[in-house]
Amino acid sequence: xxxxxxxxxxxxxxxxxxxxxxxxxxxxxxxxxxxxxxxxxxxxxxxxxxxxxxxxxxxxxxxxxxxxxxxxxxxxxxxxxxxxxxxxxxxxxxxxxxxxxxxxxxxxxxxxxxxxxxxxxxxxxxxxxxxxxxxxxxxxxxxxxxxxxxxxxxxxxxxxxxxxxxxxxxxxxxxxxxxxxxxxxxxxxxxxxxxxxxxxxxxxxxxxxxxxxxxxxxxxxxxxxxxxxxxxxxxxxxxxxxxxxxxxxxxxxxxxxxxxxxxxxxxxxxxxxxxxxxxxx
Amino acid sequence: xxxxxxxxxxxxxxxxxxxxxxxxxxxxxxxxxxxxxxxxxxxxxxxxxxxxxxxxxxxxxxxxxxxxxxxxxxxxxxxxxxxxxxxxxxxxxxxxxxxxxxxxxxxxxxxxxxxxxxxxxxxxxxxxxxxxxxx
Numbered sequence: 001x002x003x004x005x006x007x008x009x010x011x012x013x014x015x016x017x018x019x020x021x022x023x024x025x026x027x028x029x030x031x032x033x034x035x036x037x038x039x040x041x042x043x044x045x046x047x048x049x050x051x052x053x054x055x056x057x058x059x060x061x062x063x064x065x066x067x068x069x070x071x072x073x074x075x076x077x078x079x080x081x082x083x084x085x086x087x088x089x090x091x092x093x094x095x096x097x098x099x100x101x102x103x104x105x106x107x108x109x110x111x112x113x114x115x116x117x118x119x120x121x122x123x124x125x126x127x128x129x130x131x132x133x134x135x136x137x138x139x140x141x142x143x144x145x146x147x148x149x150x151x152x153x154x155x156x157x158x159x160x161x162x163x164x165x166x167x168x169x170x171x172x173x174x175x176x177x178x179x180x181x182x183x184x185x186x187x188x189x190x191x192x193x194x195x196x197x198x199x200x201x202x203x204x205x206x207x208x209x210x211x212x213x214x215x216x217x218x219x220x221x222x223x224x225x226x227x228x229x230x231x232x233x234x235x236x237x238x239x240x241x242x243x244x245x246x247x248x249x250x251x252x253x254x255x256x257x258x259x260x261x262x263x264x265x266x267x268x269x270x271x272x273x274x275x276x277x278x279x280x281x
Numbered sequence: 282x283x284x285x286x287x288x289x290x291x292x293x294x295x296x297x298x299x300x301x302x303x304x305x306x307x308x309x310x311x312x313x314x315x316x317x318x319x320x321x322x323x324x325x326x327x328x329x330x331x332x333x334x335x336x337x338x339x340x341x342x343x344x345x346x347x348x349x350x351x352x353x354x355x356x357x358x359x360x361x362x363x364x365x366x367x368x369x370x371x372x373x374x375x376x377x378x379x380x381x382x383x384x385x386x387x388x389x390x391x392x393x394x395x396x397x398x399x400x401x402x403x404x405x406x407x408x409x410x411x412x413x414x415x416x
Binding site: 025030156189236 | 337341343344347351352361362386387388389390391393394397399400401402405
């Protein structure tokens with residue numbers, strides 16, 4: 001019953017970023033489910049795979065909400081669930097402008113073994129990830145994260161800048177970070193042919209992200225920074241594949257990170273649920 | 282398990298369900314055409330570079346099915362979520378006004394902004410929408 005109900009998926013046509021957010025919100029009533037993975041290897045540590053299950057819902061045209069459930073697996077160590085995040089994004093201005101601001105608020109309840117690196121803030125470094133999971137998971141990180149997202153579209157290009165401020169709810173200082181992304185579809189005009197692999201279905205870009213220290217020590221010293229080309233292929237079936245190799249630019253950064261994801265959109269979820277409710281009550 | 286964690290585990294799913302439920306309160310989009318009053322003169326006066334282009338109609342139809350049909354229906358005749366686009370309002374709106382609507386959306390009324398699509402693709406959708414008005 002559910003399969004044909006949800007069969008009509010739509011395209012996301014979103015920017016192909018993993019870390020940077022744009023002002024594009026989830027369409028109202030649409031649920032997106034995605035699995036995002038990150039693999040890397042600290043210089044003195046073991047290779048790991050951090051995974052996020054992402055469930056995003058468009059509540060209103062100006063409000064999207066999203067849950068992330070995260071886990072990780074480290075070679076010669078263990079596999080564990082590391083916590084969850086709940087984020088909300090709000091567009092304060094209703095129309096489209098040269099620069100479109102979005103306010104982002106997130107609550108995260110993670111443990112110290114989390115290796116998903118959804119953002120890089122403060123003095124986050126590859127060396128944090130050398131600790132054994134049994135020891136790292138003892139650390140509790142209940143955090144509030146805020147972002148100011150600024151994003152613009154011009155002639156098919158998207159340019160997005162995020163300013164990040166994160167506070168561990170224990171007695172820790174505010175930590176800061178940034179993310180910047182630029183992307184474009186490979187073709188601006190859609191082909192009149194029905195096709196899966198049309199060039200307009202591919203978006204490519206690059207993102208830069210890193211930490212900016214803390215309230216007590218703001219700056220670039222001892223922080224990690226990455227540059228990451230990224231590509232997304234959006235199939236007409238509603239499935240999106242994304243991949244992004246990331247390269248560390250400082251000694252505190254991982255030398256190489258690989259992110260890959262698959263996402264699927266289910267439009268009209270609330271309407272389908274209401275229909276199911278009426279059918280079965 | 283700490284009190285804070287127990288509290289958040291209880292509250293977060295409840296909040297998410299409330300979010301889902303509130304999605305049912307979207308107003309239907311632009312039935313009256315009141316949005317036309319918000320279209321700036323310069324935007325309404327823009328001309329469609331793909332007017333009368335058969336390829337643009339076909340490409341616009343493809344884009345419409347991907348992005349718009351889940352709300353407006355496969356044949357653009359509307360669904361419970363969004364109004365018909367075979368309407369007096371759309372028929373009489375200028376191409377520039379329709380392009381402006383696709384770019385800005387009507388976020389408070391549930392119509393998303395399609396600024397994520399390149400201008401060329403939004404013009405192709407406009408071409409398709411105008412092509413179905415006389416059917």
